[in-house]
Amino acid sequence: MTTLYKTFRRALTTKDGALLGSIFSPENPDRGTFAFSTNHERIRGDVEYEISGLTPLRDENTRAAWIDTLVCYWKIAYILERDDGADVSWAKAYEGQKDLLLVMVRGYTKGNWPHWTLPVMYQICLSLRTVAILSDDQARRLGKASEHLEDAARYINKAFTLCISDRAPIEESRKWGTYYIVNLMFKTYFKLNSVGLAKNILRVLPASLADMPPLEAFPKSHIVTFKYYCGVVSFLEEDYGNAQAHLTYALNHCKADSIRNKELILTYLIPTTMLTKHKLPTLELLSRFPRLATLFNPVCKTIKSGNLQAFDAALRHGEEEFVKRRIYLTLERTKDIAMRNLFRKVVLYQNEESRTKIPVRQFQIAMGLEADGDTVMRSTPERVEVEIEEVECLLANMIYKGLMKGYISRERQTVVLSGKEPFPGTVV
Amino acid sequence: MSAPPWRSGGTNGNNRNGAFHSVNSRKTLSGRPIHHDGTQTLTQNPAPEQTPKTQFPDKLKDYVARTFEDCPPDEKAAVELELKRIITDAFNEKVVWSLEWDKMPLPQTILARKKVTAKEEQTTKTLSMNRVSNETKASPASPFIRKPNYSNVMDVDYPGRKRKSAGSSEELTPPTPDRFEERFDKRPRQGDKFLPTSGKLSQREKDKRAKRFEDERREYLPDSATPEVPDNKKPLIGRCMDLEKRYFRLTSAPNPDHVRPLHVLEKTLEMLKRKWRSEANYSYICDQFKSLRQDLTVQHIKNDFVVTVYEIHARIALEKGDLGEYNQCQTQLHSLYREGFKGHEEEFKAYRILYLIHTCNRADMNELLANLTPADKEVKAIKHALEVRSVLAAGNFHRFFRLYLEAPAMGGYLMDSFVARERKAAMCMICKGYRPDIDIRFLTEELGFESDTDCVNFLCENEAADLIEQKSGDKGVPNSIRFQTAKALPLFERAKKAAFSKVDIKGQL
Structure with missing residues (x-):
């Protein structure tokens, strides 16, 4: 008897969902022996024989569904084993995975598969996605168009419906699988670059939330991932308030040692916090995540120093990476803080008594600072001259956004600053 | 000697031949199998007497070889079928030895020609594609002719009416006013219990409406109208030769009589360009462009010409500030460029950036930025659009209005759509x-x-x-x-x- 059958029997009798799920992974180490144990003619008969006599399979429909599932899995295993490594036709494997998913759906709808077998659903959806990506990659290498991943998203959606539409009492409901599947869908939609579809799920979900257990009752791993995706969707929609809440939750509940996940969460949480709370990440925080340090340090440094030219240069320098991670537009807006810091330094540079009335010209000089100079107010011949109207415009902008308190008197060409806290939130 | 080899041998050859023939005539969908030398297909004839041994002329063998030489695999079945038919006919006509096989067009060519003829034939025949019979061109007086299938139109024009199975005899006759009366009678009678006074009036109203609907239908559906059973696989080819056509939103499958083929559309575009320059009547031009685009769409035409049509319409719409129409064009252009058709992609990328600024669509803007190549960023128009975006993000209205005044190409028209709004935003900052x-x-x-x-x-x-x-x-x-x-x-x-x-x-x- 092939080990795979033994594992299957054990998993079913001990109700070990995780073990049962792992059987249907394309990575199952028993895949090879299983694939070569029989042939297309005999596979069904073999499976029927091997899994006969199991008590949990007394129900005719349940047994039939498991037989179909194992046969479908065998076909995939056969494709993967038969074709030599690089020659595997992933498109063919994808078709197999699709069949496997459909048989799985039937298992739940007709075959009365209990809720503890949910890991089987997880595994099958997961491998459908993996194989779809491999198939698309392969097609692209051959110069063909392939849309298997989009197709896969539609099929995973079936599993989603399977979860939320289960009417069984909550203790044994498939509803417990909802967030895992939703996360998988998010992941797929993000890979497909269609945030719109991701938003759709968030629109559908609340409707079925009413009869669902509270979020905290679900496995933490599901929830942290879910919160992360919610946060990213809010982030992309520029709903920074919600983004902050979701991402903070995700960060606080994230497993302590999963550096990679924390890094992903922080990639969005840091720009969000910079924008909403005008807070820069501490060096201590960045030192724990070297990748984030390289990503954010240059920009943070220029924000602190208030060197606008250097800020632009840092943004340009990291543009490709920022755009790829979809944080460019957000970081760009932190220039306000850099400018606030620069103007603040201009004010601090003045004599104590003349701090409430400052000529616009002073700000103009400061804005023209060259990129390399770190000393504020140093005037050099290579300065970038900014028109006085533009300086005024940006000052008005600062005042309008509440980063500065005061007003511009155009006739006198001066900025009249509030005597008390001209830069709210800073010590000045 | 007269029968082809696949007919010889086998005891019930006649039966097999019958089956073979019927399949043949259906598969080609031609309405009638066109014969290369003008003779009629002998589909109904049982095979003549068979001789056990058949011989082929060498030229025919070469012909067969040529046929399969560069035959694409997906067409192979059809070509094979056609080849069999040609040879069978040749045997039946006893011309197999006299025919000049080296001058004979290949089955592929014949098939292609048939497809075109099949389409053209529908001008005179209203048969649905799957009811093609073996009629010859000489008998256009099919019993189905000039009996338009109203079902499609009815479904749209008469709410509440359920779709009947197509092809029922009732469906083929135009409804008479009596029948409408009957139908509209029902509801008032039910309602009588509750609204006894309104019965008479609403009845008359409804009669009037029924009449109006019928008039409308006549207007939109000339007598020759022949809604076809849609065949999604094969794009239709129009045969309307008019340069101008009013736009009408389709409510049923397109009728090839009212669709202009590509070569006519090309002339249409030239004419429209001329007219736009001389008359500049936007409502006319927009209507014409919409019908032009519709004709392209229903015929599944996709090429550089289509790109040109959409680009020109997009520019005209921009000039007139018709952003809805512009966006429709832009959406199509986006996918056409992605499929590799050539046009002024960079110019329209710049417009798209400005359009996304207009709609405040940051998610798509992110997407677009991610897909810009370094070369794109060097293009003047794109550079300008990107700068517009970045100065707006920074709240730098001073630079924004400078950029507005120096927008390249049609960018200024697009910026018009959000300049008013940005002025108000700038006023807020100034006032504060x-x-x-x-x-x-x-x-x-x-x-x-x-x-x-x-x-x-x-x-x-x-x-x-x-x-x-x-x-x-x-x-x-x-x-x-x-x-x-x-x-x-x-x-x-x-x-x-x-x-x-x-x-x-x-x-x-």
């Missing part, structure tokens, strides 16, 4: 930032107005007329018009909020 008042001239310059008058008009439109005042110099000579900023802030805050809340997202990509 400058105290106690500000020179009108300064506003004119900073907000990109063409004259002080325009600026004053803008202020008046925003109910800020009271806040404009004339200032006099030392000797009582008026030297400037000032605007009181502090008091105007709430006004412009409100205006800004209203301006940003409604953004056109029709057909959003």
Whole structure:
């Protein structure tokens, strides 16, 4: 008897969902022996024989569904084993995975598969996605168009419906699988670059939330991932308030040692916090995540120093990476803080008594600072001259956004600053 | 000697032949199998007497070889079938030895020709594709002719009516007014219990409506109209030769009689370009372009010409500030460029950036930025659009209005759509930032107005007329018009909020 059958029997009798799920992974180490144990003619008969006599399979429909599932899995295993490594036709494997998913759906709808077998659903959806990506990659290498991943998203959606539409009492409901599947869908939609579809799920979900257990009752791993995706969707929609809440939750509940996940969460949480709370990440925080340090340090440094030219240069320098991670537009807006810091330094540079009335010209000089100079107010011949109207415009902008308190008197060409806290939130 | 080899041998050859023939005539979908030498197909004839041994002329063997030499695999079955038919016919006609096989067109060519003829034939025949019979061209008087299938139109024009199975005899005769009366009779009678007084009137009303509907239908559906059973696999080819056509939103499958084929559409575009230059009648041009686009779509045409059509329509729509129409074109262009068709992709990328600014669509903007190549960023128009985006993000209205005044190509028209709104936003900043008042001239310059008058008009439109005042110099000579900023802030805050809340997202990509 092939080990795979033994594992299957054990998993079913001990109700070990995780073990049962792992059987249907394309990575199952028993895949090879299983694939070569029989042939297309005999596979069904073999499976029927091997899994006969199991008590949990007394129900005719349940047994039939498991037989179909194992046969479908065998076909995939056969494709993967038969074709030599690089020659595997992933498109063919994808078709197999699709069949496997459909048989799985039937298992739940007709075959009365209990809720503890949910890991089987997880595994099958997961491998459908993996194989779809491999198939698309392969097609692209051959110069063909392939849309298997989009197709896969539609099929995973079936599993989603399977979860939320289960009417069984909550203790044994498939509803417990909802967030895992939703996360998988998010992941797929993000890979497909269609945030719109991701938003759709968030629109559908609340409707079925009413009869669902509270979020905290679900496995933490599901929830942290879910919160992360919610946060990213809010982030992309520029709903920074919600983004902050979701991402903070995700960060606080994230497993302590999963550096990679924390890094992903922080990639969005840091720009969000910079924008909403005008807070820069501490060096201590960045030192724990070297990748984030390289990503954010240059920009943070220029924000602190208030060197606008250097800020632009840092943004340009990291543009490709920022755009790829979809944080460019957000970081760009932190220039306000850099400018606030620069103007603040201009004010601090003045004599104590003349701090409430400052000529616009002073700000103009400061804005023209060259990129390399770190000393504020140093005037050099290579300065970038900014028109006085533009300086005024940006000052008005600062005042309008509440980063500065005061007003511009155009006739006198001066900025009249509030005597008390001209830069709210800073010590000045 | 007269029968082809696949007919010889086998005891019930006749039966097999029968089956073979019927399949043959159906598969080609040609309405009638066109014969290369003008003879009629002998589909009904049982095979003549068979001889056990058949011989082929060498030229025929070469012909067969040529046929399969460069035959694409997906067409192979059809070609094989056609080849069999040709050879069978040749045997039946006993011309197999006399025919000049080396001058004979290949089955592929014949098939291609048949497809075209099959389409053309539908001008005279109203048969649905799957009911093709073996009629010859000489008998156009099919019993089905001039009996349009009304079912499609009915479904649309008469709400509440259920679709009947197509092909029922009732469906083929136009409904008479009596039948409408009957149908409309029902509801008032049910309603009588509750509304006894309205019965008579509503009956007459409904009769009137029934009549009106019928008139409308006649108008849109000329007698020759022949809605076809849609065949999704094969794009239809139009046969309308008119250059002009009014746009009408299709409610049923397109009729090839009213669809213009590509070569006509090409002339149409030239004509429209001429007319736009000479007459500049936008409503006419837009209507014509929409019908032009529709004809392209229903015929599944996709090539560089299509790109040109959409580009020209997009530019005209931009010029007229018709952003809805522009966006439809842009959406199509986006996918056409992606499929590799050539046009002015860079120009339209720049427009797209500006359009995304207009719709405040940051998610798509992110996407677009991620897909820009370094080469794209060097293009003048794209550079300009990107700068517009970045200065707006920074709240730098000073630079924004400069960029507005120097927008390349049609970019200025697009910017028109959000300049008004950005002016209000800028006014908010100015009102908050400058105290106690500000020179009108300064506003004119900073907000990109063409004259002080325009600026004053803008202020008046925003109910800020009271806040404009004339200032006099030392000797009582008026030297400037000032605007009181502090008091105007709430006004412009409100205006800004209203301006940003409604953004056109029709057909959003």
